[in-house]
Amino acid sequence: MENMSFILFGATGDLARRKIFPALFNLYRNQKLPKAFSIIGIGKEELSNKQFQELVIDSLYEYSRHSVNDKAQKAEFVKSITYISLDITKETSYQKLLTLVKKVEREHNLQENRIFYLSVSPKLFNVITTNIKKSNLSNTSGWKRVIIEKPFGNDLKTAQQLNDIVQNAFQEDEIFRIDHYLGKPMVKNLLTFVSANPMLQPLWNKHMIANIQITANEEVGVGSRASYYEQAGAVRDMFQNHMLQLIMMTAVTMLDERNAIKLRAEKVQLMETIRVENQHDVVRGQYTKAPCIKGYKDELGVDSSSNIETFFAASLFIENPLWEGVPFFVRTGKRLNKKETKIVIEFKNVLNNHEKKTNSKPNLLTIHINPDYGISLQLNSKNPITGELETITMNFSSNDKDIPEAYEYLLADAIQGDLSYFTHWDEVELAWKSVQPIIENFHTNKIPLNFYQAGSNGPKEADDLVNKHGYKWW
Ligand SMILES: NC(=O)c1ccc[n+]([C@@H]2O[C@H](COP(=O)([O-])OP(=O)(O)OC[C@H]3O[C@@H](n4cnc5c(N)ncnc54)[C@H](OP(=O)(O)O)[C@@H]3O)[C@@H](O)[C@H]2O)c1
Structure with missing residues (x-):
């Protein structure tokens, strides 16, 4: 070194x-x-x-x-x-x-x-x-x-202005834009997990996967960050960067994680094909008070008439031959009932009608990112005593306190000059381009603000978003 x-x-x-x-x-x-x-x-x-x-x-x-x-x-x-x-x-x-x-x-x-x-x-x-x-x-x-x-800009225009200035002093391959979700151990494990398990590779496509659900929920409210959050909201704070990165990291087929050029180029290609169908596929929400918990509008530093979203959900599609037709559902919010960041891959149920009658559940592969670290797999199995079909879950998880934090991985990479887990400008710009119309629809109230009680599951409209495709949130 x-x-x-x-x-x-x-x-x-x-x-x-x-x-x-x-x-x-x-x-x-x-x-x-x-x-x-x-x-x-x-x-x-x-x-x-x-x-x-x-x-x-x-x-x-x-x-x-x-x-x-x-x-x-x-x-x-x-x-x-x-x-x-x-x-x-x-x-x-x-x-x-x-x-x-x-x-x-x-x-x-x-x-x-x-x-x-x-x-x-x-x-x-x-x-x-x-x-x-x-x-x-x-x-x-x-x-x-x-x-x-982060944040790299507050909208497309400010991000472009900032990038022009940064690129005036540094070349693109000298710029390490932090998205600390890319440094989280299970996110860094994703490519290896698929590439090192030959049984998974043939499954990683539209033929076998029914939908992919990405959740990043927090129990806490806005805390001391109200002044920042009032300018940002959940879309800028979580979706434009972390959630879109998680979608791309799940969808990439480039399995050589140390080839930063190819990895980032494939993510750019994916970003170019990501589509939010229309404004009905986007849900925004804001938490209201619950016993002993303040509503967002009552938080210190928040405007009492604020219509900033503390919850965001959307269904998206990647329009390429590998993923077309597979919905990617994302949801993120504050003051929800459980702190949890995870990616759930729901596999298609290709059993015939007779077998379906036996109460089988979909196979689910869950990547637990935070606070748990691990992988679980839901399968169907026959109970040896009752002879009934039942759902079993195979779990690998670790609570090891010695697992490095995201910043440790990212700093080690930056010191070695490895850009694989830092965002390229093209990714950031495309992310802003896909988010900009959503933000504009928020401003013009084309997308309504729904309310959910602090400590709940989020607005019911987020359930409708998934139900209308015939699925439910896991
Ligand atoms: N904190 C987090 O958890 C977190 C998470 C994700 C991203 N970020 C991002 O990380 C960055 C830093 O956040 P932070 O929470 O550490 O901010 P912060 O606590 O407000 O710290 C700001 C730092 O900037 C220095 N500073 C401000 N004005 C200065 C000036 N004119 N000349 C010299 N130094 C000046 C301050 O120095 P003095 O203290 O001496 O005034 C302080 O060291 C931000 O971009 C934030 O968005 C933070």
């Missing part, structure tokens, strides 16, 4: 504390960082190096997945961190940063390999990338990469 500098904008922020530093530390412990590296943390707050390193150590105790006593390792790890307080909206700050980066590179004997991680408000993405280029920070004799957090 080549040595490098990891330059973190937003080093004092929530994401850095909860995810980025713990992920970097776990990589360090597992010898997945280069032998020589430095981390340069940038925040607005005035802090000495020592004060900042102590903050990082605190965050490692709180959020690192390792509970072992590794005080010495933590102390050793933070020695590689240098902190600088800068106002990153000012052009002059970038000359100071360049001077520091060069000094650290000299002291640690590092090549000019630089990763810039933008863990800051999306409003700052433009100014940072513009100034990285202007200041010559990106003019390196080694490689350079930029990692950008």
